[in-house]
Amino acid sequence: MVQAKSWVLVKHFDGFPKSSDFELRVEDLPEPKDGEVLLEAVFLSVDPYMRPFSAFRMQEGDVMIGTQVAKVIQSKNPTFPMGSHVVSRCGWRTHSLSNGTDLIPVMPDWPQDVSLSLALGTVGMPGLTALYGIEEVLGLKKGETLLVNAAAGAVGSVVGQIAKIKGCKVVGSAGSDAKVAYLKELGFDEAFNYKTVGSLEEALKKGSPGGYDCFFENVGGAFSSVALNQMKDFGRIAVCGAISTYNDSNPQTGPYPHFIMIVKQLKMEGFMQTRWEHKHPESLKRLMGWLKEGKLKSREHVTKGFENMPAAFMGLLQGDNIGKAVVAV
Numbered sequence: 411m412v413q414a415k416s417w418v419l420v421k422h423f424d425g426f427p428k429s430s431d432f433e434l435r436v437e438d439l440p441e442p443k444d445g446e447v448l449l450e451a452v453f454l455s456v457d458p459y460m461r462p463f464s465a466f467r468m469q470e471g472d473v474m475i476g477t478q479v480a481k482v483i484q485s486k487n488p489t490f491p492m493g494s495h496v497v498s499r500c501g502w503r504t505h506s507l508s509n510g511t512d513l514i515p516v517m518p519d520w521p522q523d524v525s526l527s528l529a530l531g532t533v534g535m536p537g538l539t540a541l542y543g544i545e546e547v548l549g550l551k552k553g554e555t556l557l558v559n560a561a562a563g564a565v566g567s568v569v570g571q572i573a574k575i576k577g578c579k580v581v582g583s584a585g586s587d588a589k590v591a592y593l594k595e596l597g598f599d600e601a602f603n604y605k606t607v608g609s610l611e612e613a614l615k616k617g618s619p620g621g622y623d624c625f626f627e628n629v630g631g632a633f634s635s636v637a638l639n640q641m642k643d644f645g646r647i648a649v650c651g652a653i654s655t656y657n658d659s660n661p662q663t664g665p666y667p668h669f670i671m672i673v674k675q676l677k678m679e680g681f682m683q684t685r686w687e688h689k690h691p692e693s694l695k696r697l698m699g700w701l702k703e704g705k706l707k708s709r710e711h712v713t714k715g716f717e718n719m720p721a722a723f724m725g726l727l728q729g730d731n732i733g734k735a736v737v738a739v
């Protein structure tokens with residue numbers, strides 16, 4: 411018998427999440443049955459999607475959705491031996507039982523000197539998102555100029571670095587001077603703090619006077635309206651996220667993109683990384699390869715303690731993180 415803790419959404423978010431929207435629950439878990447494993451969370455991910463997805467994927471009383479790296483601490487399933495690590499979508503729980511169908515083993519040859527937490531970040535879902543956005547959606551080509559916002563975050567930081575690997579010019583925006591310094595460290599050609607630049611239009615023009623071939627969109631809202639005007643004709647936009655709208659109780663309205671899309675003949679495509687699930691194993695190997703070669707650097711914002719999950723999540727939504735936000739149990 412093991413005591414399992416979980417964080418439950420007791421009240422649907424209204425505007426920015428509050429501590430009182432969450433409740434910590436404790437339950438006793440039975441021994442695993444034949445075919446089952448007992449998992450113990452090691453690292454848990456907090457991600458922006460949890461905010462909008464909670465509204466239509468969850469009911470009040472449900473355990474918060476989410477992914478974790480967990481250790482198999484008891485096993486009655488030979489596919490997942492005791493002591494092995496898996497990526498599990500079991501949500502905000504310290505312990506869980508699984509029959510294995512929803513588990514992904516961590517890459518078999520995961521290097522000793524790479525933290526397993528990266529399976530939730532650069533060599534996990536956010537890294538895959540960056541890769542597919544660039545290759546499958548934008549079809550980014552050598553010599554092109556790419557703009558990415560929320561650039562110092564989990565997805566954005568990988569986007570910029572992959573674009574550099576591909577021989578492109580990269581311009582990034584982020585919400586603090588420390589983040590801008592980090593982008594320079596990563597090799598971004600231009601970076602600016604969108605909160606202090608006075609005019610976003612001028613900052614984008616300065617970043618690339620000739621405009622942008624590609625825009626990896628993480629933020630949406632007002633930023634997007636300004637950025638579309640700085641695209642080159644036939645520019646391509648990968649709509650990955652719209653974090654500036656996730657906490658809105660009332661949807662933001664215009665300016666609407668249609669006219670600028672017509673006159674500049676832009677191509678805009680929304681995507682979810684799950685579309686290319688069949689490519690994940692090969693793509694994770696490529697991301698790990700770049701990491702080991704030093705072409706991809708990775709930083710994490712680690713919050714200690716399962717009891718701090720809500721605080722870590724709210725911190726992410728207000729931009730506390732440089733790199734991937736994770737919780738270490």
Ligand SMILES: NC(=O)c1ccc[n+]([C@@H]2O[C@H](COP(=O)([O-])OP(=O)(O)OC[C@H]3O[C@@H](n4cnc5c(N)ncnc54)[C@H](OP(=O)(O)O)[C@@H]3O)[C@@H](O)[C@H]2O)c1
Nearest residue numbers: 458539563564565584585628651652653654681682683729
């Ligand atoms: N389509 C997919 O399959 C997929 C998969 C993963 C993620 N995403 C999306 O990709 C985006 C980035 O996700 P991530 O996991 O890499 O998160 P992240 O960038 O590590 O963290 C979120 C960042 O968003 C920025 N932000 C927060 N509120 C903002 C606002 N009102 N305006 C502008 N920026 C704001 C903050 O950075 P600043 O300090 O720079 O503001 C914050 O650090 C999100 O929109 C997410 O939903 C999509």
